[in-house]
Amino acid sequence: MGNSHSHNWIDPSQPQSRLLNLGGNKGGAGSEGNDQGLGWGYDADDGMGAGWPAGLARYVAVAPRDDSTSLRNLDFEL
Amino acid sequence: MNHGEITELTRRQMIQALASVGMAASPLISPLAAAAKIVNSSKMVAAIFFESYATIALRRALRYAGDDGFVASMPQLLHARVNANYDNIIWNTWFTANSEEDVLTTPQGNHVVVTVHGGGIFAKPARFERSLRADLSRYNSEGLTGQYAARITEHEARAVLEGRRPAGSEIAVYQFDEFMRGIADLPMRYAVVLDFEVAKKGKRGYESFEVLKDDPNMIVRAGGVEPLAAYLDRHETVTTRN
Numbered sequence: 268m269g270n271s272h273s274h275n276w277i278d279p280s281q282p283q284s285r286l287l288n289l290g291g292n293k294g295g296a297g298s299e300g301n302d303q304g305l306g307w308g309y310d311a312d313d314g315m316g317a318g319w320p321a322g323l324a325r326y327v328a329v330a331p332r333d334d335s336t337s338l339r340n341l342d343f344e345l
Numbered sequence: 346m347n348h349g350e351i352t353e354l355t356r357r358q359m360i361q362a363l364a365s366v367g368m369a370a371s372p373l374i375s376p377l378a379a380a381a382k383i384v385n386s387s388k389m390v391a392a393i394f395f396e397s398y399a400t401i402a403l404r405r406a407l408r409y410a411g412d413d414g415f416v417a418s419m420p421q422l423l424h425a426r427v428n429a430n431y432d433n434i435i436w437n438t439w440f441t442a443n444s445e446e447d448v449l450t451t452p453q454g455n456h457v458v459v460t461v462h463g464g465g466i467f468a469k470p471a472r473f474e475r476s477l478r479a480d481l482s483r484y485n486s487e488g489l490t491g492q493y494a495a496r497i498t499e500h501e502a503r504a505v506l507e508g509r510r511p512a513g514s515e516i517a518v519y520q521f522d523e524f525m526r527g528i529a530d531l532p533m534r535y536a537v538v539l540d541f542e543v544a545k546k547g548k549r550g551y552e553s554f555e556v557l558k559d560d561p562n563m564i565v566r567a568g569g570v571e572p573l574a575a576y577l578d579r580h581e582t583v584t585t586r587n
Binding site: 270274277278280281286287290315319321323330331332337 | 387388389390391392393394395396397398399402403405406407409410411413414415416417419421422423425435436437438439440441442443444445446447448449450456458460465466467476477489490492493494495496497498499501502541544545547548549550551552557560562563566567
């Protein structure tokens with residue numbers, strides 16, 4: 268599984284921040300490492316890293332919701 | 346916490362629940378019973394907010410979470426994975442955690458990595474926006490570093506070390522050694538301070554699960570020794586089936 272940090276090449280005297288991100292790609296099963304039997308790739312893509320999101324971001328938010336107002340559990344089948 | 350089984354309400358919760366549906370006191374049902382019925386009918390529901398612009402994604406997530414919800418931190422995302430089927434989307438795409446890693450210098454002159462779970466300096470979209478749209482001049486204290494991290498000010502760094510959040514609330518700050526031993530009743534929002542040299546020696550790249558279980562960066566990011574072990578064990582279980 269992959270793990271990533273950039274502490275080896277940064278200047279720690281410069282205060283700085285990165286957001287944590289979590290990989291996810293079917294356990295890396297679709298990555299080229301798996302396909303080529305390189306010993307990496309498989310299990311690699313569910314690891315953790317840190318970076319600064321220039322554009323894309325995918326958050327999960329959790330909040331109380333009233334099930335009775337949602338379409339999710341309604342029965343539409345005739 | 347199972348929010349579907351709330352039976353005791355505070356007066357504030359009762360008023361909020363009644364106000365949320367515009368219900369006034371009725372002679373047929375007590376306000377407390379009415380509020381309990383409303384609160385008990387709701388449960389915690391998760392939603393994904395994916396955008397091509399990070400500020401908008403965070404803003405939408407925070408709006409959905411409201412006062413009674415939260416935007417998931419890294420330990421919360423891992424917890425969800427541990428309890429989810431491997432076919433669930435939580436396993437099969439990447440996520441941005443509501444967690445940040447701040448590198449800063451303590452008043453004693455030590456370089457440290459402070460990991461904040463649940464929203465730290467970048468808890469609010471406005472601060473996010475300032476970095477995303479920053480003048481990239483090296484003299485701008487809120488721009489980006491050469492290694493593409495967001496610069497933070499000395500004032501922000503000091504506030505993080507003292508557990509002060511931009512919103513005005515305070516969070517617990519744990520030293521790594523203390524965190525390693527386990528924290529009873531760990532709050533949802535907290536920070537962990539790890540010595541920079543220790544963090545620097547942490548594993549990078551692809552490692553076996555057993556090695557990763559002892560890695561300080563992984564432990565802090567995952568929210569502790571036990572949550573990390575649970576995630577790695579679960580990961581091993583679900584991926585070795587393929």
